[in-house]
Amino acid sequence: MPHTALIRSHRKPRRNASQTIAMRAGVAGGVIGTLAVAGASAYSANAAEPVTQTLELPTLTADVAAQIAQSADATQQAAANYQLQAERDAAATKAAKQAKSDLADAKKAEAKKKAEQDARRAAAERASRTAERTVLAATASTGSSTSSSTATGSAAAVIAFVKAQIGKSYVLGASGPSAYDCSGLVQAAFKQIGVSLPRVSQSQSTAGTQVSLSNLQPGDILYWGSAGSAYHVAVYVGGGMFVGAQNPSTGIVERPLSYDPPTGAVRVL
Missing domain, CATH: 3.90.1720.10 (endopeptidase domain like (from Nostoc punctiforme))
Known part of the structure; x- marks a missing residue:
């Protein structure tokens, strides 16, 4: 018998493939189980103590506030300009109508004045022609x-x-x-x-x-x-x-x- 026959080998015994797979599966199952327990514990803790979240609205800066104020002023000024233009248009329309009416009245007055002048002129011409007839008749009758x-x-x-x-x-x-x-x-x-x-x-x-x-x-x-x-x-x-x-x-x-x-x-x- 050799002298080394009673001495245990220092090498680890080899595992076969089936043993390796089984070990890995067990480790994985243990990890998953641990995660599940931890998740359940966390859920229970969260369920016991509700979490309140605070949303912080952005704070308006001075520039944004100034822009908003400027936009409001521009809108108000535009409205005022529109109203002023509308008032001017209404005044212009009224003035045009009045001018048209005044022109018509002036034409009527001028026509009336001309008719009166023509009537006076015609009367004067008739009177003049009557006087001329009288003079000419007298001239013809007297033979002067x-x-x-x-x-x-x-x-x-x-x-x-x-x-x-x-x-x-x-x-x-x-x-x-x-x-x-x-x-x-x-x-x-x-x-x-x-x-x-x-x-x-x-x-x-x-x-x-x-x-x-x-x-x-x-x-x-x-x-x-x-x-x-x-x-x-x-x-x-x-x-x-x-x-x-x-x-x-x-x-x-x-x-x-x-x-x-x-x-x-x-x-x-």
């Missing part, structure tokens, strides 16, 4: 004006010419010799004595010196309408009579001044 028989020189030649045209036709724009209009007859009468006159009535009414209807002389040019804007002309032939191309219905005729009193007269001779 110079008659055509006593006209001499150029005036007599003008009168002779216009009387020679009596009975001819009135044609607008005609200058003779078979037909005339009013200014064409007057121009032709003075042309044959060497006096050049404008062609139209408006210009002929200012071609000479203005004379009063109460101081007419044979050969004067009579006009109807205003000087410079006359619409008809004829030649005064004396004795309260005139010769003119009146209209297409009558042609060239001799008529008393009272038949159609002229507005004025000019003297070119």
Whole structure:
């Protein structure tokens, strides 16, 4: 027998795989059991003593407070501006309506004033024409004006010419010799004595010196309408009579001044 046969080996006996697995499982089970007991104890302790948690709200800083105050002021200012603008718009609308009303009233007043002025002017013209008719009728009846028989020189030649045209036709724009209009007859009468006159009535009414209807002389040019804007002309032939191309219905005729009193007269001779 060898000398080492009675001496125990110093090596640990080997465990087989089954033993290792069983040991590990036991250790794990012990750890899990320990954790479970600890958890149960902690739960019991928590259940016995409820935990109170305190939430701390953030504290407003001075900058945030200032921004909030500034935003509130801006909102209030915007509201005030809106109200002010609304008041201004309302005032502008009211002023526009009032201005429109005032303008309408002013136009009515102006129209009324113009109508009154026109009425007074028409009345004055009627009175003036009535007075002229009276003067011309008196002149014709008394024969105080110079008659055509006593006209001499150029005036007599003008009168002779216009009387020679009596009975001819009135044609607008005609200058003779078979037909005339009013200014064409007057121009032709003075042309044959060497006096050049404008062609139209408006210009002929200012071609000479203005004379009063109460101081007419044979050969004067009579006009109807205003000087410079006359619409008809004829030649005064004396004795309260005139010769003119009146209209297409009558042609060239001799008529008393009272038949159609002229507005004025000019003297070119």
